[in-house]
Amino acid sequence: MAFKFPRSKRNNDGTYGPTSRNHYYFPVSYHARTSLKRSSKSRWCLREAEQFCVFRIADEPWWECVLNHCLFSIVDFGNIILGENGERLAAFPIPRNPNDYWHGYPIRTEESKPGPNLPDRWEEEGIITPHLWRKIETGRL
Amino acid sequence: MNHLRIFIPADVLDSYVYFGYLFSVFRDGTLRVLSLHKVYETLVSIHPHFEGILRLAILRNDWLDNSQAGAFLNIRRFRKVLEKAWNDFALNGFTIEFDKDNNWQVLCEVPAMPIYDIRLYATRVYLAHRDGVREGRLFFNNHELRLDGPLARIFDTRTVSISARSGSLMFSADNEGLYCGSLWNEDKTTKVSSRSYAKKSLRTGWSSFDVVNYEKQSYFSYLENEIERRKARRPFRYSEIDEYPEKIEIVRIAVKRYSMDEVLKKVPFNYSDVQYCFNSTTACFFFLKDGRFVRVNFARELHNEVRLRSKIHDLSFGTQEIVSNNPCSAVAFPLGCVIEYFDRVLLFHDNGVATLEDSPVISVRTFPTSRRFRRQICITREDGIALHTVFPTEDEISRIIEPNRVQRMAGAAA
Numbered sequence: 001m002a003f004k005f006p007r008s009k010r011n012n013d014g015t016y017g018p019t020s021r022n023h024y025y026f027p028v029s030y031h032a033r034t035s036l037k038r039s040s041k042s043r044w045c046l047r048e049a050e051q052f053c054v055f056r057i058a059d060e061p062w063w064e065c066v067l068n069h070c071l072f073s074i075v076d077f078g079n080i081i082l083g084e085n086g087e088r089l090a091a092f093p094i095p096r097n098p099n100d101y102w103h104g105y106p107i108r109t110e111e112s113k114p115g116p117n118l119p120d121r122w123e124e125e126g127i128i129t130p131h132l133w134r135k136i137e138t139g140r141l
Numbered sequence: 142m143n144h145l146r147i148f149i150p151a152d153v154l155d156s157y158v159y160f161g162y163l164f165s166v167f168r169d170g171t172l173r174v175l176s177l178h179k180v181y182e183t184l185v186s187i188h189p190h191f192e193g194i195l196r197l198a199i200l201r202n203d204w205l206d207n208s209q210a211g212a213f214l215n216i217r218r219f220r221k222v223l224e225k226a227w228n229d230f231a232l233n234g235f236t237i238e239f240d241k242d243n244n245w246q247v248l249c250e251v252p253a254m255p256i257y258d259i260r261l262y263a264t265r266v267y268l269a270h271r272d273g274v275r276e277g278r279l280f281f282n283n284h285e286l287r288l289d290g291p292l293a294r295i296f297d298t299r300t301v302s303i304s305a306r307s308g309s310l311m312f313s314a315d316n317e318g319l320y321c322g323s324l325w326n327e328d329k330t331t332k333v334s335s336r337s338y339a340k341k342s343l344r345t346g347w348s349s350f351d352v353v354n355y356e357k358q359s360y361f362s363y364l365e366n367e368i369e370r371r372k373a374r375r376p377f378r379y380s381e382i383d384e385y386p387e388k389i390e391i392v393r394i395a396v397k398r399y400s401m402d403e404v405l406k407k408v409p410f411n412y413s414d415v416q417y418c419f420n421s422t423t424a425c426f427f428f429l430k431d432g433r434f435v436r437v438n439f440a441r442e443l444h445n446e447v448r449l450r451s452k453i454h455d456l457s458f459g460t461q462e463i464v465s466n467n468p469c470s471a472v473a474f475p476l477g478c479v480i481e482y483f484d485r486v487l488l489f490h491d492n493g494v495a496t497l498e499d500s501p502v503i504s505v506r507t508f509p510t511s512r513r514f515r516r517q518i519c520i521t522r523e524d525g526i527a528l529h530t531v532f533p534t535e536d537e538i539s540r541i542i543e544p545n546r547v548q549r550m551a552g553a554a555a
Contacts, residue, residue: 039413078483079484085416085467086466086467086483088483108358110343110357110358111357116271129501129523130154130168130255130503130523131501131502131503131522131523132501133255134154134255134257134503134504135469137257137301138257138258138301138302138343139301139315139343139358140343140358140469140470141469141483
C-alpha cells in the first residue's frame with residue numbers, strides 16, 4: 001500500500017511540532033519547492049507538513065550521524081521521493097542551541113551521506129533492505 | 142527484445158561471472174561458486190529439446206556473435222528459426238533452485254562484511270569493503286577451483302568500486318581519492334601505490350588505456366595514462382579462455398588531466414546540464430536534465446587532445462518519462478547499455494528499451510571484455526541472481542557478417 005503522510009498543523013510562528021522529543025521544525029524558504037533555484041541548495045518536492053513528518057520519522061528514534069552532526073531520514077524503504085532531483089534521503093543538522101528550531105533538506109548520497117553506523121543500524125532495524133544499504137554506502141542513491 | 146532470463150534464488154549480496162562460474166558473496170559471509178555447467182546440465186535435464194539454445198545462452202555466448210555465427214546467421218531462414226526458438230524458450234524465463242550447501246562450493250569466508258564491490262580479473266578475486274580491498278588468487282584445473290591461499294589485504298582505505306585493465310586496477314575510495322594497483326610486479330599480490338590520483342572517486346571507467354574518474358554521478362575528469370608495450374613475459378596470468386591477454390603495461394597514471402569542460406568542448410551542452418553520466422571504451426553516455434539520454438563518441442585530435450565529438454546520438458527512443466528519472470548505476474553492453482533505476486533495470490539496445498527487472502536490485506554487471514560471457518547480464522537481487530542473455534540484433538549480425546562494410550558506411554556517414 002502506498003505510504004501516506006499523517007496530517008500536521010502549522011503553528012502560529014510558522015513552525016511544526018513539537019515531536020515527542022519537544023523539537024520544532026521550521027521549513028526554511030530556500031529549500032522550499034517553490035523557491036528560486038540555487039545550485040548550492042536542494043529543494044524539497046514535499047509540502048511543509050510532509051517535511052515535518054520526514055523530520056519526525058528521524059527525530060523520534062534519533063537517527064543521528066555523529067560524523068555529520070545531523071539526523072538523517074528515509075521514508076518507506078526509500079520509496080518516497082523527497083527532493084526535486086529524485087533525492088530519497090534527507091538531512092536535518094542538529095541546531096547549535098538546544099532550543100533552536102530544526103530545519104532540513106533532501107540530499108543525494110554522492111555529496112553527503114550518513115556515516116557507516118547509521119545505515120548499519122537501519123538495516124538491523126529493518127528500516128532499509130540490502131539494496132538500499134549498498135546504494136547509500138556507495139553513493140548511488 | 143530477445144533476452145533469456147534464468148533466475149537462481151539465493152541469499153546473496155553480490156555476484157560475478159568468470160571462468161564459467163558464478164562467484165557470489167552470500168549474506169552469511171561466505172564467498173561461494175556455482176559452476177555454470179551445472180546450471181546448464183540441470184536445465185537441459187528439464188528441457189532436453191532446447192539443449193543448443195541453453196548452451197549458447199549459458200556457456201558459449203561467443204558462438205552467437207563470432208565470425209562463424211555470422212556465417213550461419215547470414216542465412217535468413219536459419220536466423221528466423223533460431224530466433225523464434227530462442228523467443229519461444231525465453232518467453233517466461235526459468236527459475237532454478239540450487240541447494241546452498243550441496244551445489245554452491247565455498248571458496249572462503251569473507252573476513253570483512255558486507256562488501257561494496259567484487260571484481261574478478263587475471264585469475265584473482267578482489268573484494269572491496271569498508272576496511273579496504275582483499276585479494277585472492279584462484280587456482281583452476283579441469284575439476285577443481287579453489288583459492289591459492291587465504292585472502293590478502295592489499296589496500297586499507299574504504300573502497301567503493303574497483304575497475305581493471307591491462308594489469309592495472311583502479312580503486313575508488315570515495316572522499317579518500319583514487320588509487321592504483323598494479324599486477325606488473327614480481328610479488329604475489331597486487332601492489333597498490335600510496336599516491337592518490339584524484340581527490341574524490343565514486344567509480345571509474347576505461348576509455349582505451351585511459352581512466353575516466355567519476356567524482357560525482359554527473360561529473361568526471363579524464364586521466365590520460367602512459368603505456369608501454371612489453372616483450373618480456375607477463376608476471377601475472379589471464380584466464381586463457383575468457384580474457385584477451387594484453388602485453389601493454391600502463392606505466393604512468395594521469396600523465397595529463399582533462400576536466401569535463403575540456404572533454405565536452407565541442408558538445409552542445411555543458412556539465413551543468415548533465416544528470417548522470419558513464420562511459421564505454423569508445424563513447425560517453427549522458428542523461429541530461431531536459432530528459433534526453435544521449436551517446437557521444439570520443440575523438441582524438443591531431444595533437445592527441447581528448448575530446449568528445451560534436452555529434453549527439455539520441456538514445457531516449459521516446460521514453461523520456463523513464464529516462465528523466467535519476468539512474469542509480471549504468472553499465473555498457475555490446476551496442477547498448479543497461480541502466481539501473483531505483484525500482485527497475487532497463488536494457489537500451491537495438492533502438493528500443495526492454496525491462497530486465499521490475500523491482501530494486503543490488504548490482505548489475507556486464508562482461509563486455511569476456512570471450513564467452515559478453516552477452517550476459519548478471520543482476521544480483523535481494524532474493525537471488527538473474528542471468529540474462531541477449532540474442533544479437535539485426536544490426537549486430539550485419540556487423541558480424543561484414544565488419545569492414547559497416548566501418549566503411551560509418552566513415553562515409555561521418
